[in-house]
Amino acid sequence: MKTLQRIEAFFQNHGFAVQSLGDLHSEPVFDLHLDSRGVNAGDAFIAIQGGQKHGLAFLSQVLDKKPGLVLSDRPLNEEERSIWEQSGCESVFFWSSDLKAILPLLADWFYDAPSRHLKVVGITGTNGKTSTAFYTAQLLEHLGNRVALIGTLGNGYWKNLSPTLNTTPDVISVQRLLADFLRQGYEWVVMEVSSHALSLGRVDGVHFQTVALTQITRDHLDFHGSVEAYRNAKKSLFTEFASNVQIVNLQDETGRELCDSMALSDLYSYRLEEGGHSGSSKELLCNHLRLHPEGLQLSLSFSEKHADLSVSLLGRFNAENLLCALSILLANGFSWHELLNGAHKLKAVDGRMQTLCRQPIVVLDFAHTADALRSVLQAIRDHLSASESQLWVLFGCGGNRDRGKRPLMAQIAEQLANKVVVTSDNPRDEDPEAIIGEICQGFSQSEMVTVIQDRRQAIEWTLQQAADHDLVLLAGKGHETYQEIAGIKYPFSDAQIAGEFCRVGLTENRQSAEDTIELVLKG
Template identity: 40%
Template sequence: MKLSVLTEGNPYIPPEWDREINDIRIDSRDVLPGDLFIARRGSRGDGREHIDAALANGAAAVLAEGPLGFECGGAGVPLFFCSDLPQQLNSWLLRRYPLADSLALIAVTGTNGKSSVTQYIAQLATLLQQSAGLIGTLGNGIWPELQPTRNTTPDLSVILQSLTVMQQQQVSTVAMEVSSHGIDQQRIAGLSFTTAVMTNLTQDHLDYHGDMEGYFDAKARLFRDYPLQQALINVDDDYGRRLLQDNRVQAVRYSYGQADDADVCYQTPEYRDGWLTTLLSTPWGSGELRLPLIGDFNVANAVAAIAVLCLQGLDFTALIGAASRLQAVDGRMELYQREVNGRRQLAVVDFAHTADALHNVMHAVRNVAASRALVFGCGGDRDRGKRPHMAAAALASGAQVWLTDDNPRSEDPQQIFNDVLQAPGSEVFHCCHSRREAIIQACDSDAGLIVVAGKGHENYQEIGAVKHDFSDAEVLMLLGFSKAGGQHA
């Protein structure tokens, strides 16, 4: 596409400085020869500081935020300055990457469950011989071939480029994690969603949103401000019910059986013989749902995925059958096992990093083993207010608790410990800054099951400004654990 066609005269591109451009890049690290680099001011930096890096990577042109003007950059690359660049950018992106109406784009938001619901949607669709795409925390691409991403909800330029590639490869359904940051920062502006899902809302990201009202308002905008064909809302969640009070939101309601007005209902699951089992009732049919997973909330996630695909027209009976082949998301209730002195010991690796998520994980494993141990920490440079709440959730679990470092980032690890240990009763915690040693100590205890929470699938630990190689799962495997049953369960 010609640069002049992209901007449509705002800013004006003289013919002698017009250029053919390939992709539009917001991050100079992603620039390839022939790309257009957008140098805008951000919340944490200024893209104009990276123009030289973009030029070195082969940018064919640069559109930068600033007073209207022009410069000739290195190697004769044109640099155009535009004062209303933030207002123009989304229209440029949508002009460069037009989306076909045939692409069903499904948005999943909420504090917990986004990754699981989106991956279960992609897995189930694929099991039913329909190619499915995914955009989220664990990567972007056509399931199961995912490319790493830097954000839960990437920049709109990355989203549109990914969707364009998927369209070209005949993908019909794409499940996308939508974070509150992504909504607030306009990363999904201009997109149209077939279905939006609200899983739940609990305390998180208050360092960004200020309070729960600000957090809820950001999530609610997905349902109020974007064109939707359907919404699917968890009515067991108080904030989900608040969404329904807005008459602009028409939704299918799902519940684990406590809500009389739910359209999709399932009974309290039972864990037996390695299966999570429940009875599921929907407008499309009813039947027994058997999942090779652990954790009651995984039933809610699978039910949401089934309901979404039923709304897309897929067969209920076929989906129920396919659900027996689901695999847990990496770092989400991943189950490991080993034999120690003639007894079976289990371990679970989970991403839980909020009080509610920690409570849910420990509640989910309460009947799996009589004695349990928990290893957890709190991330640095993040919401300090949730730290005592996480300690309270750990105490309520009835497990032996090891408090350790998560990703301290630039914060003093001992200060993080001090915040956690404000919770009454937390003096019983074993405190160990070395995460590796904390996991080893918990596994050496008499616990029949060890939960390692907080980092999940991450293969690093961020200390200061350095990311060190580290994986909870690798530590367990070095201790003789292996994935239970050879599957993500």
């Protein structure tokens, strides 16, 4: 916590003038919040322009909570000043036109620079961030460390995460989380760093012990505008942030560019098979990878050490994620032998190549980009052992997102699966039927494609149709427990629906599923 006087002095010491309304005093300000809903008595509310509204639009609700300070990037207008005066609250109002620029410094200072007292690992990339973060956390804990996570599936202890709205929270929340983790005795924090976070300054002010790259493919072009801008955002974690150790993927073009362009003495790399060993003592190489129904078997080399490793993870891409996680620990001086012993016990992340049931085998995955869908389908096909087995894929595309990937995902599904079911994902503010129409533009063989807009009906019908020796991939939603339609999030879980259907039994469900699909297709 900091007093109002110290907060004013902070601005002055950094050359930013603030204008105030109300009397300065030595009362403490307990916390900082960009979200008005999180403000408690004595906290500071930071009011800046959001995606749709300025924070001062919520001034009346905030003042009811008796904050110690309201800090804004502009002065109060006439209506807001009237609200302030009528509230009778004793809060202080600061404003500075430079507020947004100084927020990272303010948050770091207010919470006593927590990232400099923790070992923060930042992982970026298009796909694989979540799995790599979880594998890293599991390995660190196996070796006796207390580890917290910040990422897509939530924040906190990796086995008991608190839900979050964004992969990487806002710049204030990141520093608050780090400070909380430090108080709770955590030593390591493993953070997924999204391209949005890097572009919007959400991790500005964080000092990273280690930064790592999984890989970069097409994604979020609705936000970044071009593949080049997206790649540059990801690369900035290595070029614009302080870090002690850097880890890149030499299978990835951007990883190779970083390796060639950055004269970093602590740059580590990893590579999955292709190209052989570079000869560097800081490269982790998988000399051979075998995929089988039970998982993966890897032959590894690092700094003249060699070992064979078996893990119960599915997918070639998970081999890359595993190599990234192992590289993070090796780069931080952990024992090769103890690390490999821990790797044997790694578990898949919920919603990431997660096996739900068998006969048929049902796999749940968050794949929601063309490249991710390609990777998952290739990975599953590589694990199939029976030649007569068919690969089914059920997927949709989210609304208000990159429309260009919709026909691309259809093309990939058609190329790699035997049967395709197109359904709704999270349509958000778009018409689900229109989204499906854009997906279907990518198909050339309509006979292998079934369209069922209702996702529950689509899942149940697919499981009813699949043979016992087939494999069904439910793609796109993964760990999500909701479906967002017209701005409302409804409870919905692919895992729960598939689990219920399989527990009741395919035979018992057969007639109801057939009746339902007949009505859907005819309608």
